[in-house]
Amino acid sequence: MSIFKDLWWFFKLEKKSYSLGILTLVMLALLHLFAPYAVRVVVDKIEAGTLTVEDLLLWTTLSLVVGLATYCFGFLWRIMLFGASNRLGKLLRNRLYEHFTRMSPRFFHQRRTGDLMAHATNDIQAIVATAGEGVLTLADSIITGGIVVFTMAFFIDWKLTVIALLPMPLMAWATSKYGSMLHKRFHKAQEAFSHTNDKVQENISGVRVIKAFGQEEYEKKEFKKLLDDVVEKNIAVARIDALFDPTIILVVGVSFFLTVAYGSFGVVSGEITIGELTQFTIYLGHLIWPMLAFGWLFNIVERGRASYDRVEALLHIPPDIADRPDAVDQVPSGEVEYRLKSFSYPESDKMVLKDIFVRVKQGETLGIVGKTGSGKTTFLRLLLREFDAEPGSIRIGGIPVTDYKLLRLRQAIGYVPQDHVLFSATVAENIAFGKPEATQEEIEEVARLACIHEDILHFEHGYETLVGERGVTLSGGQKQRISIARALLLDPEILILDDSLSAVDAKTEHLILEALRKNRKQKTTLISAHRLSAVEQADQIIVLENGRVIERGTHQELMQQNGWYKEMYERQQLESLVAEGGGTVGHPTTSPLS
């Protein structure tokens, strides 16, 4: 129940809704007492033969008024309580989303998307249930139970009340006992279910082996065995689960029996009237629900507790990349300079970059090449502050990147990542993602620069074609070019292409690089690439290996060094020859590189 204490801030925030809602519940509980009372009065008068038309009219009118009020109150508390709990869901969801937007890539690398999604969906749902159904059940069972018992005891007969309630603790004891038994068995059933899940997963991933070895029948047999286990475990659950209703039926029935039996003595001895007895049994019926609800409440609260803790823990993780208090509020510009002794990712001992000293003058192009895992991407990510290196080791225009406001730094840099991320929106919206107010002309202009304009025109709805899961399927090269257009639209001071031409054919690559050179005079460009042709024209090329610069210079200089760069260059030329079919099938052998 401590979850209600933790949610107190929200209850305070929604004071009005909660107090009005609970007040309505109290009113409702009181109103519920009325109908049995009216019945009692009328029944007694009928029995005594003293009923008049006026009496009947009076009680009918009163009942109708009360009935209408019940209807309105029943509507009201739902809006109050469930409205508030849904607002809590909305609030937490927004908070979580906002929190996500502040987190650095490290946060997202450490966690699986599925888990983060589960926090925002299942966990919040469980918290909403606690703030809604949980509060309702707690309040309602206390209020209704209390008022009903009070009325029975004080207005009808306290001895009869005691007798009638005698079997009730048995029900509470039994249901809690069943509950804990059910919990254990349910857990086992879940486990069995997850085994079948794993089996199906394995079967489908291994479909080739299964077919090649003709294992289909055996797989079926094994699956059947697992299913038998699931059935067995679930039947064990059903054995307990089916006990709840009959137990309640029995306990309530016995309670009824005791009431009528003992009440009859009271009627005979004149202590209570038949009407009162009738009224009493109706009240008794009203007690079943609060009894049931209490068991249910426990369940809701338990789940809410765990979920709330998870969400809170997530919200309390501070962003590891943030503005300094005295951050410079100006768009970085000028020379890019690396003076990096070493860098390793947090929680890792492995040195990713070591002794990197590079200067890129404004307007120059830097090429970064090397094997997979040599540190190219890390090199670029540090400039973006996706991770932070030692303070002062990376500067733009003489000021450390960590001293700029994050927003300003990002304003200066256009980033085209290795894994192209597009959003479920139209092509135009994707290109204008960083500048939603861009005109169609602007969008088309950058699309032309990125050599994607023609492709887009061939889509069914041109620039309005939807991209993403429910939209058109784009090739890797098309995605890359849209990402490039997206970055170009911002006309950034510094453009970073992180191996973002890999899926583009050599001819198009050449065209895009040409267009960049023409349109980005005076602007700095950093290109990392596998294919060396992408950096051939760069003012400066560095070759990374295991995080160190092993060669540097212009293309011409590097070709004379007889090192990794030269070997790689020649090898790639041969590779493109092979990819073209080597000239043996009559394909033209002209390589765009030669």
Next chain:
Amino acid sequence: MVIRRLLLYLKPYQKRFWIAFAALLLATGADVVLPVIVSHFIDHYLVPRTFDRDTLLLLGGSFLLLQFLSAGLHYYQLFSFQTIAQWVIRQLRIDVFAKVQHLGLSFFDRTPDGSLVSRITNDTEAIKDMYINVLSSFMQNFIFIIGVFIAMFVLDVRLALWCLILLPVSLTLMQGYRRLSSKVYRISRQKLAQMNAKLNESIQGMNIIQSLRQEARLRREFGSLNEEHYRAALKNVKLFGLMLRPATQLLSVLATVAVLNFFGFESFMGTVKIGVLYGFLNLLDRIFEPVNQMMMRLSQLQQAVVSAERVFELLDRTEYAPQKQGEKNPVITEGRIEFANVSFSYDGKNDVLKNISFVAEPGQTVALVGHTGSGKSSIINLLMRFYPVERGEIKIDGHPLQTYDDQELRSKIGLVLQDPFLFVGDVKSNIRLHNESITDEQIKEAAQFVQAAPFIEKLPRGYEEPVVERGATFSSGQRQLISFARTMAIHPKILVLDEATASVDTETEEAIQAALQKMRQGRTTIAIAHRLSTIQDADLILVLHRGEIVERGSHQELLAMKGLYHKMYLLQTYGSAVEV
């Protein structure tokens, strides 16, 4: 339609079903008789104050007895319906799983693994909820309502007739709620789905959102989706409040008032049976809960129907794996393979294989080399009969491939896959693969043969060493050796090798090469080679490019041609020098 098909699954359990149904009927009968006993007691004994001890004991005894009987019957019916639901879902799962086993690879290529798994497990789970909660709840409540009405008719026919009006009224309420709520419900589900999609996408592309400084805009967009979802949810709460519980409560008050007036006016004209009045009030009090219950289950029913549609859609698929054709039962004895003018296309548009012809004589090794996408894997897919041969012909020992029995094919052709797949179990079970005719001795022999035995015997539990999901505790080289042993354990006549590209440590690599060398001896082998060095001794090397055989010959012949193979060879010798 879907519901009828779902109900058909009950057929094998109909006996149990009808017994449970009878128990339900009896229990409900007891439930409605109970208030009747009390009303009889009030009218005939309490009001006239005539207490006959024996009769009272009889009444009291039968009340308690009925109460216990009802509880017992209820337990039986609840348990039975749940059990039946379990058996039904088991059958449904077996059916879907079996169906999937016999579908061809063309189906698997097009269907994402995740969605397939979720149909076999999650969707069937949703259907189970329907059998357990919806079906029994509907029956029980329906029967209960009928029972209550019968009791009413027993008490007073005229009043009971009047009470019948309640039925169309609640039914209209229910229909109205269903119609209105399904729309609101759909909107709220849709908003939730959109919100989740946005969240998912944002989490995955957060670095882009941040680098393009669009956090504020996306927060706004997410916020407005969130707001719309909230509004839809609130609308649902309002509808529920207007049309469900509060409405039935109002209805119950109206009914009570009507009954009171009925008896009140009656009393002006003569005497009234108080017991009957009591009985009616009690019954009216009970009739509305079942109505509420049924309304609450409606959305669950809708959910189950959607899931069932998906499951049935899968059950109705017809892309079966290629099957044996013809009556003959040819046997593979020599292992001579012949491809004659084979062309093939996955999508019916682009040919991935064009006029492939070659012969592998018994015991020969034919190597396939070529760039990614040149068609090497497709040749293996056809030879393994994963896909049907549509144009041209593949013959083994002179008989067309499609005339072979599955069993014959699978036991004579051994496939070694590029990515060796291990099953959860132990090393032994991974080599034997359910084939009971393979003895432990033979398993060890096979492991010995492929040189897997040394490392297996060093494991803490040797051949009983557990294998976890996908064999994650073994190195990729060890996984390959185990999968070699698996193939050799069936002593295939023909070996199909899809050489692994993954790099392994030198020592294991040597073991693998030595094992492959041994495995090929005396067997016709079709091998996909990524490293040309491993197939230099092949009898025939086919160089593929864009689905065609562009060069063929032995290693030396091909080198002399100075064509594509020559270039690939140069590239690889370069590769070892440069090391990428």
